[in-house]
Amino acid sequence: KSVQVSPVEAEAAAPSPSAAPAAAPPAGPTVPAGFAATPPALTPTTEQVYLPIAVDERAAIRQLAQEEGAQIDVKLAQLVYEPAVLGMGEVRFYDRRRNVDERLIHAMLAQPPRGIGGVEWGQAENLSLRLRDLLRNPERVEAEQGPFFAPAPEKVNNANDLKNAAKDLSDWLYYNSDLELKVHEELDIHQEPGENERDFKIRLQQAAREARDAEVDKLRGKLQSQIDRVTEKLRKEERELAGDQADYESRRSQEWIGIGESVLGFVLGRRSSRALSNAASKRRMTVQARQDIEESEDQIAELKDDIKELEAQIKEGADEITLRWAKSIDNLSVEAVKPRRTDVNVELTALAWLPSWLVSYHDGRRERTATVAAYSLPK
Template sequence: VSDSKAGVDVTQDVIVLAPISDGAVAVDWDHAMEAGLALADLESSPSDGAQFGPVPSAASKAKSYETWNKDFAGCLFRNQKVDLFKSPSTKEVSSPGESERDFRVRLQQSGREVRDKQSDSLRQKYAPKIAAIQDRIRRAGQMVERQQAESRSSQMQAAISVGASILGAFLGRKTVSATNIGRATTAIRGAGRAIKESKDVGQAEENVSALQQQLADLEAQFKEETDTLAAATDPLNEKLETVSLKPTKANIAVKLVALAWTPHWRDSNGATIPAWS
């Protein structure tokens, strides 16, 4: 099996045993069983005193083995595959035969590298936004201080003006005069400005509070994404995907299709029992 994307190139030997019959399908490779041995384990001569069962007619024809060779290659193409583990976070794929535990242990190092890289990207994403809001909070705070200073000054001037107007009205010869009315009007206007600037202070403070809430929300969002990233790149807990790789016809090579005799014991009732495992 070879897959350049997964970085896998592995060769597996498949040795199976399939019974031969005189039926329409003499050999059914789809129902063959794993032999559990290597070609070198096969013996060329039987044990002393061994008896042989009858040979099906198809097994005595050389052409049958050519057909069975092609059929076996087709069976391998349909049924053989290599199942591997894949990490969604690092995109790494396990090696053939590597257990899930060993693969997760190997992922820890690469997972840390991926997590550090993604964390840097996340910080670069949020740092300008956080800095911008912090700067707006700083400038809004300065505005509050100016508004408070102007409001205190206006309130003091209005209080002095109103006090002077009232005092002038009481101390003057005429209770109601154009001068007194003018002074009172000026005092009222000053008081109006003081009230307006007091409202401006309140609005400026509300603006600071709103910006502080935006900053808190942004920091909470950053923490949530950071926690999600940490969980997603945890090789010991992340859910691994399964990648199944199948061989191509060009990658299948049948080395040998041969007639083999499997040893059996015959019990007292004449039934045969496999003498191999």
């Protein structure tokens, strides 16, 4: 902005030749309202950590532009830190019967308590963080960008408060942690920790097929032994039938020979009661041989029917077993493995400083500011 002045005013305002102009103090960075250029002073025993930056300045600006739905004119992006409470712990889930031994890491980020009461761990966010990811100092940026720090919370700003928060976190993890496992009781199979649904179902189907095959084999073995016994009887009857048929043919031949001899004797006038008796006897034996054939044929037909019935039982039983195991795949229950008190270990409870980008920009209508979280948010 230019200002017009007169020559007299300019001469009066000009410094005397003997006076040197005073050096202007260097302009410091503009500190955002509600923040300070230095972290708040806390006791050395107060555990403090800084969350790493996961969203850099450019990514934050892109995210903001996407939210605005238009191009924005960024004036300044400053790094600010705000306080929260971070608790990190490990929970072990052990079940000897299920052969489960799983450990889960929790990085719980909670807001500092307000008023009466402690940290509300039930309202905390679970972050994807490890102890090695945490920083002991803030990130470095350009001087005009900060970093700048919000005031420390009224509570949880000393070692004693953090110790109480750690105890509360241990209690919360103990009472609220469980490892749910899908279980198929009949197959005695459970979903392994971390196993996805597809892989678990493939294992179930494979186990069900193996159980089905074993049951079908058992049924087939039981009925096959009966089929084998009936088949042996059938072969015996078929051998007897062949003998009966040969005997029948022999009897018929002898009967026809006897009839021929009787007719010849009658023609020659040598008819006798003995010849008639022999002819009658041969006739009876032929009839008996024919009856033996019919009995063998009936027995063979009955045995064949028995074999068909047993084979049908195998097929029907196998179909029923296959259908039952196919339906049983979905017969799942859920078991929860709970930790023991000694299985809960709180590794860290600290005052955590959360990085964000405070962006000053013009949206085409007016100057605005927005805050974009720079740490990794829970998914």
